Amino acid sequence: MDVLAGVLRGLRARDAFLLRTVMDPPWSIRVRDAAPLSVTTVVRGGAWVVPEAGEPVPLSPGDVAVLRGPAPYTVADQPGTPPQVVIHPGQRCTTLAGQDLTDVMALGLRTWGTRPDAATALLTGTYASGGAVGAGLLAALPPLLVLPAADGDLPVVALLAAELHRAQPGQEVVLDRLLDLLVIAVLRSWFARPEARPPGWYRAAGDPVVGPAVRLVQGDPAHPWTVAGLAAAAGVSRAAFARRFTDLVGEPPMAFVTNWRLAVAADLLRDTDLTLTAVARRVGYGSPFALSAAFKRRRGVSPRAYRESA
Numbered sequence: 001m002d003v004l005a006g007v008l009r010g011l012r013a014r015d016a017f018l019l020r021t022v023m024d025p026p027w028s029i030r031v032r033d034a035a036p037l038s039v040t041t042v043v044r045g046g047a048w049v050v051p052e053a054g055e056p057v058p059l060s061p062g063d064v065a066v067l068r069g070p071a072p073y074t075v076a077d078q079p080g081t082p083p084q085v086v087i088h089p090g091q092r093c094t095t096l097a098g099q100d101l102t103d104v105m106a107l108g109l110r111t112w113g114t115r116p117d118a119a120t121a122l123l124t125g126t127y128a129s130g131g132a133v134g135a136g137l138l139a140a141l142p143p144l145l146v147l148p149a150a151d152g153d154l155p156v157v158a159l160l161a162a163e164l165h166r167a168q169p170g171q172e173v174v175l176d177r178l179l180d181l182l183v184i185a186v187l188r189s190w191f192a193r194p195e196a197r198p199p200g201w202y203r204a205a206g207d208p209v210v211g212p213a214v215r216l217v218q219g220d221p222a223h224p225w226t227v228a229g230l231a232a233a234a235g236v237s238r239a240a241f242a243r244r245f246t247d248l249v250g251e252p253p254m255a256f257v258t259n260w261r262l263a264v265a266a267d268l269l270r271d272t273d274l275t276l277t278a279v280a281r282r283v284g285y286g287s288p289f290a291l292s293a294a295f296k297r298r299r300g301v302s303p304r305a306y307r308e309s310a
Contacts, residue, residue, distance in 0.1 A: 017091055017126040018175045020164050022113035027120070028076035030083035033091060036138055037127040038067045039183055040075060041157050045120030050074040051144045062149025062157065064186050068141045077120065091126070110164050123160055125179040132266035136199045137187075147186045156181045200250035209234045209241065210248045214256070221261045222284040227253050257284075262298045265291060269303055270310040276303055 020043075021029070031038070040049065041064045050056045052071040056079035059065055067073055074083060085101060086094050093101040093112070105112050127134075147154075160178045163171060191198040201218075204210040213230045216223075230253055231241035245253045261283040268279045280291035288303075295303050 017128055018110065018160070018164070018179055019091070019124050020111045020161070021122045021124060022107065022111065022116060022118040023077070023120045023122075024114045024118045025077040025120070026081045027085075027114070028074060028081040028083045029085045029087060030072065030074050030096075031087045032072045033087050033089050033126065033128075034070035034072075035089075035126045035128055036069045036134065037141075037183075038069065039125040039179065039186070040065045040067070041123050041154075041182075043121040043123055043157070043161055045118075046077075047120060047122060048076050048079050049144060049146070050076065050079050054144060057144065057146050059146070060149065062154070064147045064149075064154065064157070064182065066141065066145050066147075066183065066186055066190075068138055068143050071143060073144070075122070091128075109167050123157065123164070125160075125182070131270065132263035133260075135263070136201070140197055140199045140202075141187075141190075145186075145190050147189050151189060154182065154185055156185065200248065201256075204245070204248040207244070207248055209236055210245050213241070213245065213253070214249070217257050217260055221257075221264050222282055224284065225254075225257050258294065259298070261285070262295055265295060265303070266299065266306060269307040279303070 023029075040047075040059070042059045042061045044061060046061070047059045048056045049059060049065050049067070051067070051073045057065070076083070083096060085105075086096060088094065091102075093105065095101060105114070107113060107116055156178055160175065160182065163174050163178060190196055191202060201214050204214050213234050216230065216233060217225055227242055228238050230245075231238040234241055236244075242253055245256070249256055251259070265279050265283045268274055268282060269276075272279075274282070276288040276291065280286070280288045283291070285291040285294065292303055295301075295306070299306060301309070
């Protein structure tokens with residue numbers, strides 16, 4: 001399994017949300033949806049992203065902004081334009097006074113705004129709920145990063161824009177995959193920058209020894225992994241493998257295995273109705289009691305309490 005794609009799948013949890021927004025100036029949208037990760041790109045016209053903390057950033061056609069939640073932010077024609085619309089959790093849209101605008105400004109299939117041919121057109125994708133698997137990725141991102149169109153070749157933006165107009169079977173699946181592709185392309189470019197601090201598993205992904213081992217663990221957390229077994233799969237000695245893995249990933253191999261298993265277990269507890277026995281089996285624990293003990297050590301609560309709170 002590809003490492004980054006797997007993390008995005010964990011971030012997705014429940015289906016991501018993708019919308020085309022078309023606005024005439026003056027316009028300003030205050031986003032308070034508390035989403036863990038959002039992506040905005042300009043198709044036509046221009047916009048400004050105003051984060052909760054930090055300076056406003058302009059967006060031109062082809063620029064892509066990635067915003068890490070849950071802090072609110074504003075997207076507007078100009079930084080000083082007062083907000084007219086508020087986006088709440090669940091993508092509910094209202095005026096500042098609370099009047100519902102969801103249906104009032106609906107313009108057809110996945111399109112929302114003032115009029116279809118408005119001066120500005122944006123594509124916005126939102127990963128509506130986070131998860132334990134995606135937490136490490138989110139922690140490595142700044143609150144706002146922007147990839148200028150000149151710094152990346154992103155033909156997927158045009159594909160997203162075209163697919164939004166197609167009311168055909170399978171559209172939701174296609175849009176989900178295209179959104180993931182866009183995020184992956186942006187994060188690749190971002191993590192290649194010297195100022196970026198990618199997660200350890202990302203740094204290790206391209207390593208010929210450690211990268212395959214990370215993918216093996218992520219692809220099959222239920223397997224009874226050992227340092228010796230992973231080293232044998234990598235074709236190096238146990239000591240050399242353990243040293244190289246720890247240097248690149250930032251934690252020893254079996255600590256990584258345990259943390260990944262428990263992250264997957266946490267997301268399964270939150271997003272499925274699987275029994276604790278079934279969850280334990282999927283993440284490599286021989287019994288629900290063994291999983292419960294490890295889970296409580298790592299997260300401070302029992303799996304049952306975690307599921308109830310989620």
